[in-house]
Amino acid sequence: MTVVFLSPASIIPRVNLSSRTIAILIALLVGGVLSTFAWVAPTLDFQQAALAMGITVAACFLLVYLSFEALLFREINNIYAGLENIKRKEFRRLSNKFLFRPEPLKRMRDEILDMAERKEREIEELKRLQALRREFLADVSHELKTPIFAAQGFLHTVLDGDMDDDFLRQKFLTKAATSLDTLDALVQDLVTISQLEKGVVRMRKQRFNLAELVREIFEQLEQKAAQRHVVLQLFPPTLHTEPLLVVADRNRIRQVLINLIDNAIKYGKEGGHVVVSLVEAQKVVRVAVRDDGAGIPKQHQNRIFERFYRIDKSRSRDSGGSGLGLAISKHIVEAHKSVIRVRSEVGVGTTLEFKLPKPRPAKEAPEVSAPEA
Numbered sequence: 001m002t003v004v005f006l007s008p009a010s011i012i013p014r015v016n017l018s019s020r021t022i023a024i025l026i027a028l029l030v031g032g033v034l035s036t037f038a039w040v041a042p043t044l045d046f047q048q049a050a051l052a053m054g055i056t057v058a059a060c061f062l063l064v065y066l067s068f069e070a071l072l073f074r075e076i077n078n079i080y081a082g083l084e085n086i087k088r089k090e091f092r093r094l095s096n097k098f099l100f101r102p103e104p105l106k107r108m109r110d111e112i113l114d115m116a117e118r119k120e121r122e123i124e125e126l127k128r129l130q131a132l133r134r135e136f137l138a139d140v141s142h143e144l145k146t147p148i149f150a151a152q153g154f155l156h157t158v159l160d161g162d163m164d165d166d167f168l169r170q171k172f173l174t175k176a177a178t179s180l181d182t183l184d185a186l187v188q189d190l191v192t193i194s195q196l197e198k199g200v201v202r203m204r205k206q207r208f209n210l211a212e213l214v215r216e217i218f219e220q221l222e223q224k225a226a227q228r229h230v231v232l233q234l235f236p237p238t239l240h241t242e243p244l245l246v247v248a249d250r251n252r253i254r255q256v257l258i259n260l261i262d263n264a265i266k267y268g269k270e271g272g273h274v275v276v277s278l279v280e281a282q283k284v285v286r287v288a289v290r291d292d293g294a295g296i297p298k299q300h301q302n303r304i305f306e307r308f309y310r311i312d313k314s315r316s317r318d319s320g321g322s323g324l325g326l327a328i329s330k331h332i333v334e335a336h337k338s339v340i341r342v343r344s345e346v347g348v349g350t351t352l353e354f355k356l357p358k359p360r361p362a363k364e365a366p367e368v369s370a371p372e373a
Contacts, residue, residue: 147182205249230274232261233274248357253332264350269291287353287354289352297346
């Protein structure tokens with residue numbers, strides 16, 4: 001046997017009545033019920049009168065409730081049907097049963113305001129992304145245009161045939177090749193950051209000695225540091241002899257450290273110090289690259305990891321680089337389930353730090369007792 005539960009909305013016929021007509025009908029019905037009760041009440045005893053009072057209250061409640069169902073709740077249901085069409089995924093849970101809960105108008109108002117607030121946030125985010133897209137396209141076009149025009153100028157000068165000096169011709173061709181190498185590095189960085197953002201690049205994690213990697217990078221950047229008389233230091237000093245193991249993608253972490261240390265050399269104080277600190281905690285190693293340069297103003301600290309963002313555009317372009325190093329480093333570190341944090345004070349220096357996990361300690365094998373003779 002199948003039991004079917006009918007809601008008041010399915011019982012009441014779809015009759016289009018105005019609010020005034022419904023109010024008159026309710027008044028007539030309630031007045032008739034009360035008049036009937038007043039007429040028969042004197043002939044009833046206490047229990048019969050209480051029963052009649054209960055029946056009267058129930059009848060009045062049912063009349064008022066069904067009138068609200070016919071006049072208000074039906075319209076609320078239509079509004080919710082419209083909301084489902086607008087935002088079907090979020091309003092799929094709403095149904096007629098929802099309308100018989102307390103304060104449906106208040107709940108509907110909250111739902112509409114919540115949806116409007118979400119839409120406003122989405123619009124603001126779209127505007128922000130649109131502005132970033134325009135800025136990114138302008139930066140990319142400028143960054144690509146500079147090496148292309150340089151190489152184009154050198155090559156056309158050689159091709160014009162006005163240059164009989166082999167040494168000068170070779171010099172111009174070398175400059176053109178350097179510009180093309182810069183262009184190639186920029187395109188490679190753009191491809192890398194695009195793959196990192198899409199999650200295409202996999203991190204090949206392995207155990208390796210982080211202190212040894214830092215020493216290798218110091219040797220690679222030693223000449224560049226010497227040009228600015230910058231001293232490269234590893235802290236604590238005991239790491240020069242003791243290994244410090246982490247689990248990460250060695251090549252990618254190498255790329256991050258090269259970017260951070262190279263930036264510290266370029267933008268730090270000439271004749272200053274660049275310190276790489278490797279502080280061991282219980283489960284992680286905190287990596288920090290600190291310089292004693294001019295520092296980064298607070299209004300720029302949240303944007304230095306954006307693509308092509310430069311604090312001092314003229315000085316940054318003279319120092320070289322694609323402007324993508326910190327953005328790439330940020331994505332690599334985030335792929336290792338960590339975050340690069342910046343701490344900087346104007347006139348004091350800048351520190352960029354992140355964390356890498358340590359290898360899990362090997363579980364000791366249980367001791368096996370020798371069998372008794």
